[in-house]
Amino acid sequence: MEExxxxxxxxxxxxxxxxxxxxxxxxxxxxxxxxNDQSFNDYRSSLSLSLVxxxxxxxxxxxxxxxxxxxxPETAEEEGLIExxxxxxxxxxxxxxxxxxxxxxxKLWVKADHELPISGSIKARGGIYEIxxxxxxxxxxxxxxxxxxxxSLLAGAEARALFQQYGIMVxxxxxxxxxxxxxxxxxxxxxxxxxxxxxKEWKKEKLRSAGVTVVEHAEDFSRAVTEGRKAAEAAPHVxxxxxxxxxxxxxxxxxxxxxxxxxxxxxxxxxxxxxxxxVYLPCGxxxxxxxxxxxxxxxxxxxxxxFFAEPTESPAMFLGLLTGMHEKVSVEDFGLSNRxxxxxxxxxxxxxxxxxMVEKMVxxxxxxxxxxxxxxxxxxxxxxxxxxxxxxxxxxxGPYNLIGTAAGKEYLKQQGLDEEKLTNATHLLWGTGGNxxxxxxxxxxxxxxxx
Ligand SMILES: *Cc1c(COP(=O)(O)O)cnc(C)c1O
Numbered sequence: 001m002e003e004x005x006x007x008x009x010x011x012x013x014x015x016x017x018x019x020x021x022x023x024x025x026x027x028x029x030x031x032x033x034x035x036n037d038q039s040f041n042d043y044r045s046s047l048s049l050s051l052v053x054x055x056x057x058x059x060x061x062x063x064x065x066x067x068x069x070x071x072x073p074e075t076a077e078e079e080g081l082i083e084x085x086x087x088x089x090x091x092x093x094x095x096x097x098x099x100x101x102x103x104x105x106x107k108l109w110v111k112a113d114h115e116l117p118i119s120g121s122i123k124a125r126g127g128i129y130e131i132x133x134x135x136x137x138x139x140x141x142x143x144x145x146x147x148x149x150x151x152s153l154l155a156g157a158e159a160r161a162l163f164q165q166y167g168i169m170v171x172x173x174x175x176x177x178x179x180x181x182x183x184x185x186x187x188x189x190x191x192x193x194x195x196x197x198x199x200k201e202w203k204k205e206k207l208r209s210a211g212v213t214v215v216e217h218a219e220d221f222s223r224a225v226t227e228g229r230k231a232a233e234a235a236p237h238v239x240x241x242x243x244x245x246x247x248x249x250x251x252x253x254x255x256x257x258x259x260x261x262x263x264x265x266x267x268x269x270x271x272x273x274x275x276x277x278x279v280y281l282p283c284g285x286x287x288x289x290x291x292x293x294x295x296x297x298x299x300x301x302x303x304x305x306x307f308f309a310e311p312t313e314s315p316a317m318f319l320g321l322l323t324g325m326h327e328k329v330s331v332e333d334f335g336l337s338n339r340x341x342x343x344x345x346x347x348x349x350x351x352x353x354x355x356x357m358v359e360k361m362v363x364x365x366x367x368x369x370x371x372x373x374x375x376x377x378x379x380x381x382x383x384x385x386x387x388x389x390x391x392x393x394x395x396x397x398g399p400y401n402l403i404g405t406a407a408g409k410e411y412l413k414q415q416g417l418d419e420e421k422l423t424n425a426t427h428l429l430w431g432t433g434g435n436x437x438x439x440x441x442x443x444x445x446x447x448x449x450x451x
Contacts, residue, residue, distance in 0.1 A: 006333050007325060014334075018322050024367065025334050027312040029397075031366040031407040033414075034321060038360045040301045047357070049247070049254075051298045057129060057251040058258050064132045067151040068118075071186050075117045082124055084112040086263050086428070092383040099379070100400040106278075106425030108399065111260070114388050114434035119179040121344070121389075121433030122253070122288045127179030127241070129252025131168065134239050135187055138162060154187070163188035167238040170194065171225030173284065174203040175344050175433055180241055181212035194228035200343055202438050222330070222349040243285050244327065244351045253291025257299045264426070272303050275424040276417060280398030282391050282432050283308040283365075284347040286317045290354030292430065297361050305363045305415070307402075309394035311340035312367040320350035321359055327352030341370045341448075344391035344433060364411060366401050368394050371451065378449025387442050388434040399427040 003010055015021045023030045044050075065080030075082065086109050093108035116124035135154065139145035144159055153159065167190040170180045177193035184191040192213040195204060204214045217224040225243055232240035243249065264271060271277045277300060281289035286308075293306040310318055313336050320326045330349040331338050338348040376393040380386050402408035403422070412422070437445075 007323075007329060011334075014323070020322060021334070024312075024315055024318065024322075025336070027336060027367075027369075029312060029367050029369055029372070030315075030318075031364065031401045031405045032318065032322065033364045033407055033411050034359075034362050036321075036360050037363050040297050040361070043360050044298075047294075049251070049294065049357070053251055054254045054258060054295055054298060058255045060133060060136065061129065061252075061255060063136075063147060064151050067154050070152045070155050072118055078117075082117055082128060083259050084115045086110070086260070086267065087112050087384075087386075089380075089384050089386070089429075092380055095379055095383045096396070096400060100397075100404055102400060102404045104399050104403060104427070105419065105422040106399075106427055108427050108429070110386070110429050110431045111256075112386075112431050114392060114431045116435075119175065119182055120435030120437075121175040121179070121392075122292075122430070123175040123179040123433075125256055126246075126249035126252035126287060126291060127170075127176050128183045129255070130241050130246060130248040131180055131183045131187070131189075133248050134168070135159075135163060135189075138166065160188040164190070165237060166190070167192060167232075167235065168241065169228050169232040169238055170241040171196075171228035171243060172199070173343055173346050174199045176241075176243055177207060177212075177214075178203055178436065181207045182210055185211045192228075192231075194224040194231075196224045196346070200441070202441060203436075206436065222347070243287060244349075245353045246287065247353070249287045250291040250294065250354065250357070253288050254295035254298075256292050257295025260296070260428075261299050269426050270424075271300050271426070274421055275303070275426070276421055277304045277426050277428060278399065278402065279304060279306045279428045279430065280395030281306060281308055281430045282342070282345055282394035283310050283317045284314075284345045284391075285349075285351040286320075286354035286358070287351055288432065289317075289430070290351070290358045293358050293361050306358075306361060307363055307395075307398050308365045309398060310365065310367050311342045311345050311373070311394065312369050313337045313340045314342070314346050314348065315365070315367050316347045317350040317355060318365045318367065320352075320355045321362065321365065324359075326350060326355040342373055342391035342394060344389065345394060363415075364407070366398065368397055372397065374445065374449040374451070376449075377445055381446055381449075386431075387437070387445075388431050389437050390445060392430075392432040392434055395429040395431075398429070 069080030113122045171194040
């Protein structure tokens with residue numbers, strides 16, 4: 001039989017170099033420690049973005065608050081702030097501890113991004129931020145706005161007439177399209193969302209009813225992005241939101257860290273070396289979890305430990321970090337299907353930008369099987385009455401992987417996370433989406449968790 005080459009090497013060479021690959025290729029659940037994880041101060045100054053950039057993004061969000069409050073009345077009470085709460089889930093913690101047969105020291109919390117206004121997922125951070133930044137740029141350039149103005153004037157006829165001359169295009173597995181589509185259309189832009197086959201039907205319908213053009217692609221997400229990028233390049237006055245390379249998306253996500261710092265303070269939760277914060281983030285292309293991790297590292301340094309979770313059939317960022325090949329590698333290269341119920345994570349190729357930004361920040365990665373996601377989805381409803389979409393459950397096995405597997409225990413040892421520190425630990429599961437999911441889909445998901 002002819003020897004197959006993957007990015008210039010045989011499979012045998014790859015697996016010899018990275019033994020974890022053997023099990024990843026078999027689509028097993030794998031826990032992996034990032035050997036390139038370093039102390040934040042060793043590389044902080046070499047990064048192309050800093051805390052100053054996050055603060056700038058946060059200030060832009062603040063300038064837009066009056067406009068958001070005007071356009072989306074459900075945000076008026078919070079004065080146009082797009083933010084979610086942090087919620088402790090003690091019942092789920094005790095249920096999971098019995099399920100995995102190991103007691104979890106510390107406290108289990110959810111970052112409830114499924115509650116984010118406007119689009120009900122983590123994409124309400126990055127996606128909306130990028131559209132606001134583009135709108136601000138246009139309005140400033142055309143003399144319709146000064147940064148000291150009350151931005152609700154952008155809801156007026158003059159701004160709308162300007163925005164209507166522009167198109168916005170994005171390739172998406174679903175949730176990014178929802179965020180960009182809803183926000184963009186509300187401002188008056190002509191939005192076109194390119195979607196992969198995995199995208200859920202109700203997401204497409206929701207977009208169409210918001211006045212967004214949905215273009216379906218027979219192939220996967222990366223292909224949808226590439227097609228969208230090509231179409232945008234050929235058209236003048238079209239702005240392309242590039243999920244794989246966008247700094248703006250990344251910064252929109254990073255702002256979450258500043259907000260969380262305040263929320264933890266308000267909840268009297270200490271974060272420092274003796275009180276570690278462990279964060280578990282579902283990962284698709286990597287922009288969302290990457291941006292959040294980047295922000296958290298800027299705010300908490302080595303006191304925060306971030307783990308990324310992916311479906312066993314779509315470990316795109318996992319392969320990118322493990323091989324160091326980033327966007328050059330895809331899950332299909334290693335024979336995986338990229339078919340998963342976690343549609344928000346059904347990504348075959350990771351973002352090179354996000355991967356390179358966080359390659360020294362990520363503590364580790366792990367994969368989760370689809371059945372496991374459904375089972376967790378059901379458990380969370382039973383324990384806490386909280387519905388998250390399947391993608392958003394990927395983080396949940398994380399704390400138990402840490403204390404219950406050899407790789408996890410090795411991490412705790414390396415980091416000096418002893419019993420006392422773990423007792424003081426806060427485990428934060430990023431609940432990345434769910435509130436827009438229709439009832440019948442929720443019920444079907446719950447039923448799937450029975451099997
Ligand atoms: C997009 C998404 C993620 C991951 O974000 P990426 O930027 O693609 O890594 C996680 N969960 C949900 C529900 C999402 O929609």
